[in-house]
Amino acid sequence: MTGRGTLIxxxxxxxxxxxxxxxxxxxxxxxRVPAGVACIDHDGEPLGLMACWEGAARVVLVDAVASGAAPxxxxxxxxxxxxxxxxxxxxxxxxxGLPQAVELARVLGRLPPAIRFIGxxxxxxxxxxxxxxxxxxxxxxxxxxxxxxxx
Amino acid sequence: MGDDPQGDPQVGGTETRxxxxxxxxxxxxxxxxxxxxxxxxxxxxxxxxxxxxxxFEGLLRGRAFTEAPDITARICGICPVAYQMSAxxxxxxxxxxxxxxxxxxxxxxxYCGEWISSHTLHVYLLHAxxxxxxxxxIEMAKDHPDAFERGLALKKAGNDVMRLLGGRxxxxxxxxxxxxxxxxxxRELSDLRETLLRARDLARDTVRWTGTLDIPxxxxxxxxxxxxxxxxxxxxxxxxxxxxxxDIAVSAYDDHFEERQVAHATALHCVMKPDGGSYLVGPMxxxxxxxxxxxxEIREAATAAGLGPVCTNPFRSITVRAVEVLYAxxxxxxxxxxxxxxxxxxxxxxxxxxxxxxxxxxxxGLLYHRYSLDDDGLITDCTIVPPTSQNQTRIEDDLRRLLPxxxxxxxxxxxxxxxxxxxxxDPCISCATHFLRLEVDRG
Numbered sequence: 001m002t003g004r005g006t007l008i009x010x011x012x013x014x015x016x017x018x019x020x021x022x023x024x025x026x027x028x029x030x031x032r033v034p035a036g037v038a039c040i041d042h043d044g045e046p047l048g049l050m051a052c053w054e055g056a057a058r059v060v061l062v063d064a065v066a067s068g069a070a071p072x073x074x075x076x077x078x079x080x081x082x083x084x085x086x087x088x089x090x091x092x093x094x095x096x097g098l099p100q101a102v103e104l105a106r107v108l109g110r111l112p113p114a115i116r117f118i119g120x121x122x123x124x125x126x127x128x129x130x131x132x133x134x135x136x137x138x139x140x141x142x143x144x145x146x147x148x149x150x151x
Numbered sequence: 152m153g154d155d156p157q158g159d160p161q162v163g164g165t166e167t168r169x170x171x172x173x174x175x176x177x178x179x180x181x182x183x184x185x186x187x188x189x190x191x192x193x194x195x196x197x198x199x200x201x202x203x204x205x206x207f208e209g210l211l212r213g214r215a216f217t218e219a220p221d222i223t224a225r226i227c228g229i230c231p232v233a234y235q236m237s238a239x240x241x242x243x244x245x246x247x248x249x250x251x252x253x254x255x256x257x258x259x260x261x262y263c264g265e266w267i268s269s270h271t272l273h274v275y276l277l278h279a280x281x282x283x284x285x286x287x288x289i290e291m292a293k294d295h296p297d298a299f300e301r302g303l304a305l306k307k308a309g310n311d312v313m314r315l316l317g318g319r320x321x322x323x324x325x326x327x328x329x330x331x332x333x334x335x336x337x338r339e340l341s342d343l344r345e346t347l348l349r350a351r352d353l354a355r356d357t358v359r360w361t362g363t364l365d366i367p368x369x370x371x372x373x374x375x376x377x378x379x380x381x382x383x384x385x386x387x388x389x390x391x392x393x394x395x396x397x398d399i400a401v402s403a404y405d406d407h408f409e410e411r412q413v414a415h416a417t418a419l420h421c422v423m424k425p426d427g428g429s430y431l432v433g434p435m436x437x438x439x440x441x442x443x444x445x446x447x448e449i450r451e452a453a454t455a456a457g458l459g460p461v462c463t464n465p466f467r468s469i470t471v472r473a474v475e476v477l478y479a480x481x482x483x484x485x486x487x488x489x490x491x492x493x494x495x496x497x498x499x500x501x502x503x504x505x506x507x508x509x510x511x512x513x514x515x516g517l518l519y520h521r522y523s524l525d526d527d528g529l530i531t532d533c534t535i536v537p538p539t540s541q542n543q544t545r546i547e548d549d550l551r552r553l554l555p556x557x558x559x560x561x562x563x564x565x566x567x568x569x570x571x572x573x574x575x576x577d578p579c580i581s582c583a584t585h586f587l588r589l590e591v592d593r594g
Binding site for chain 2: 050110
C-alpha cells in the first residue's frame, strides 16, 4: 500500500468454506469503491499483513470468526482502541495470524491510525466448500456496510 | 494453545497425569503431540496429525497437466512456489522438455523470494522468542523492536520478489509448465535490485544476530537428505543425495524412500528403504550436503556466527536458515544482474503419455512430485511428498532423545521444550496434511 488511502483487507482462505468470507467481501468491493481505496486478499500471515497496510491511513480487516455465535453473526471492533477479544478467534490455518499481527504492529508503532475489524461467524470450514447461506448473506451486508462507510 | 491439566485414574499400578495442549504454538498449522511417561521414564512419543488429508492427489487425477502448478500451489500459503516448481519440473520431465537459460534463472529467482520470505518469518516470528525467553513474538517485540523491524523489511523483500514473479504474493499464478505466463522487464527487476541490496545488509545482520543467541547444547546423528547440484546451492535441480552416501536421480526416489501410514496421524510418515530409518530434509540437510556450494563470503558469515560445515544441533537451525536467507538474497542479486527477458516467456511443452518426477528444495526441505499422464496430458496418477511428512519420524526421534533429559522438570517446562524441539523443524503441518495438539501422559 502506498499513499495515505484506505485499504480493505479480506483475510482468509478462499478454499476453506466460510473462511473465504473476507476474500469474498474484498472481491465484491473491488471496482465499486471510490478512488483511493484498495481491496486485497490476504492469508493473515502477520509480517505480510503488517507490510501490506504500511502507509495506509485507514484499514478495514474482514475475516471469518469462530466464537460460538450463530453463523452469519457480524462483530465489529475498533482495533486502534482495543485488541481483538480472546473469545473472537479469527479462523486461521496458522497458529499465528491476524490478532498477533495487530498486537505486534501496536507494539512496533505500525498500526494504521484507523483500523477496524469486521468478523463474520462461520459455520463450516471444510476444504473445497463455498460459503454457507447465512455467511453469504452476512457477506452482502458487510459489503453494503463498508460501501456506506466509504461514501 | 490451551492447557487442560487433568488427573487420570491409576493406570497399571502407576499414577498417571495427562496434560493436553490443544494447539502447538508458533508452528504452521495444527496437530498434536502425545508424550507418555511412566515411572519417570519416557515410554512413547507420537506426533499426531488429525485433520483429514486434503486429497489433493486424488483431486488432480483427470486434470490437465498444465493445471497442476496452480492447483498444488494451494496446498500451502507459505511455500506455494515450491509446489509450483516441483510440479512444473515433473510435468516437463514427463513430456521430455528441458527449460533452460533465462527461464531457468527466473525460476531460481522466484524460489529465492520464497526462501527469503518463509525463512525470515520463522527466524523472527516463530523461532527467536524461544531463545530469548519470551512466550510470544509480541512480548519479544516490546524489548527487541529493532530485530522485528529488520525481520519485517527482510521478509518484505522476499515477498516483493514473489509478487513480481508470481503475479501476486499469495497463491502465485504466473508460473506455468514451460516457463512463465509473463516475464518481468529489466526495469521491474532493477527496481527490485535496490530492495535486495538493502535486504543483503539486513540478512548479514540476521546471521550475526542468530550467532549471539543462547543455543541449547543438543546434537544428533542425522541422515541428511537433500538435492545436490553440480555447481550451485540446490533449489530447483539436482540429484538426491544423503550424508550416508546415497546419490540417485530424482526419478529413483520411490526406490529408496517409502511413505508409511501410521495409526496416530493422517499424514504419511516417510522412512528410508530398506531399514526404515528416519532422515532429515530441510536447511540443515541442504547445508550439510552443499556447504561447498556456498560462496566464500557466505561461508565466512556462517563460520563467524558459530556454524561449522555440518550442523547437527537442531536448535542451531535458526542460524542455518539465516545463512540460507543471506544466500538467497545474494543469489537473487546475481540473477538480476545478468537478466535478459526471455523470449518467449514460456517454451511449448506438448503433452505425451508417460511419468515425470520432480524434486525441488522447498524452504522446509525436499518436495517430491510424481505424475503419470495419458496421451492428452491428463493426469492419471499423482504422488506428492512434502518435507514435513519426511521429517515427522525424525522429529519423533529427536523428542525421544531430548525429553528424557528433562523429565524431572515441571510439566510446563517439558511442554515448552517439546514445542521448541518441534519448532526447530519449522514444520508446516498444513503441507503434511494438516493442522497439529500436545498431550503429555505422565506417570
